[in-house]
Amino acid sequence: xxxxxxxxxxxxxxxxxxxxxxxxxxxxxxxxxxxxxxxxxxxxxxxxxxxxxxxxxxxxxxxxxxxxxxxxxxxxxxxxxxxxxxxxxxxxxxxxxxxxxxxxxxxxxxxxxxxxxxxxxxxxxxxxxxxxxxxxxxxxxxxxxxxxxxxxxxxxxxxxxxxxxxxxxxxxxxxxxxxxxxxxxxxxxxxxxxxxxxxxxxxxxxxxxxxxxxxxxxxxxxxxxxxxxxxxxxxxxxxxxxxxxxxxxxxxxxxxxxxxxxxxxxxxxxxxxxxxxxxxxxxxxxxxxxxxxxxxxxxxxxxxxxxxxxxxxxxxxxxxxxxxxxxxxxxxxxxxxxxx
Numbered sequence: 201x202x203x204x205x206x207x208x209x210x211x212x213x214x215x216x217x218x219x220x221x222x223x224x225x226x227x228x229x230x231x232x233x234x235x236x237x238x239x240x241x242x243x244x245x246x247x248x249x250x251x252x253x254x255x256x257x258x259x260x261x262x263x264x265x266x267x268x269x270x271x272x273x274x275x276x277x278x279x280x281x282x283x284x285x286x287x288x289x290x291x292x293x294x295x296x297x298x299x300x301x302x303x304x305x306x307x308x309x310x311x312x313x314x315x316x317x318x319x320x321x322x323x324x325x326x327x328x329x330x331x332x333x334x335x336x337x338x339x340x341x342x343x344x345x346x347x348x349x350x351x352x353x354x355x356x357x358x359x360x361x362x363x364x365x366x367x368x369x370x371x372x373x374x375x376x377x378x379x380x381x382x383x384x385x386x387x388x389x390x391x392x393x394x395x396x397x398x399x400x401x402x403x404x405x406x407x408x409x410x411x412x413x414x415x416x417x418x419x420x421x422x423x424x425x426x427x428x429x430x431x432x433x434x435x436x437x438x439x440x441x442x443x444x445x446x447x448x449x450x451x452x453x454x455x456x457x458x459x460x461x462x463x464x465x466x467x468x469x470x471x472x473x474x475x476x477x478x479x480x481x482x483x484x485x486x487x488x489x490x491x492x493x494x495x496x497x498x499x500x501x502x503x504x505x506x507x508x509x510x511x512x513x514x515x516x517x518x519x520x521x522x523x524x525x526x527x528x529x530x531x532x533x534x535x536x537x538x539x540x
Contacts, residue, residue, distance in 0.1 A: 239259040294536065374395050409436065502536050
């Protein structure tokens with residue numbers, strides 16, 4: 201167990217249009233996504249404290265530790281009141297006055313422990329964190345909620361989600377339909393096929409759904425992206441977010457090594473220089489945008505171009521720099537939809 205309780209905290213998203221606040225149930229995550237930005241941030245901010253829990257290298261050990269936050273209802277309610285009473289004029293409009301579950305971990309991950317009884321207790325605690333906090337948000341505030349997960353375990357709370365009506369959006373990260381690619385980039389996360397099945401179940405249950413096609417990988421060619429978007433269109437999402445992978449350089453070797461073990465060839469050349477990655481990222485974003493037009497979901501597509509793509513050096517490599525910059529600004533300023 202982590203030393204600090206689970207509370208609602210303001211986040212600092214830029215150009216994401218996801219939420220104004222976050223609710224994170226744990227420090228660490230069992231999905232072990234190789235591209236995740238969280239462990240590098242943890243190394244800087246929480247390294248000394250994590251060392252007290254036996255985590256020597258938060259980045260290298262990412263996926264091997266999950267420290268659940270304690271539940272202290274009064275402290276949670278205090279954070280809920282603070283969020284509820286924040287004047288709209290002080291909030292970023294693109295946050296939709298929403299609390300997001302979760303931004304640095306997954307609310308529905310599998311909790312592992314060598315002691316079966318301890319594992320059962322921790323899993324029950326994680327479930328109580330999520331359900332009780334959601335009940336309090338529903339009953340003691342007017343805030344919206346955005347759930348983003350990679351886990352089919354979320355199905356257990358579909359009944360609770362329904363009680364929020366239009367105040368809750370349920371979403372999953374689904375960058376590809378290829379289970380083999382997922383095994384490399386998200387080695388311990390549930391397979392894409394399971395996530396798609398969960399999205400279909402959510403849609404059939406009448407929930408408001410969104411999808412994060414993020415991050416897509418260099419191996420996601422046009423045919424792969426088309427197949428993913430076509431499958432997503434069938435679940436009638438409110439919004440479809442897209443972002444190409446922006447990996448931390450120190451993880452490329454680890455990912456390549458894992459791919460070699462599985463006998464899969466990766467396109468790691470896009471990470472060799474910043475320029476190569478930028479060109480790849482722009483191409484991926486524009487390819488998804490073009491495909492969304494063809495499929496008829498462009499009105500729901502919300503691109504997430506990295507802020508570094510706005511540099512003059514990138515713009516000047518484009519055929520029409522001014523048009524390119526207008527396209528970027530339009531993506532950055534877009535406010536994601538919320539059900540009425």
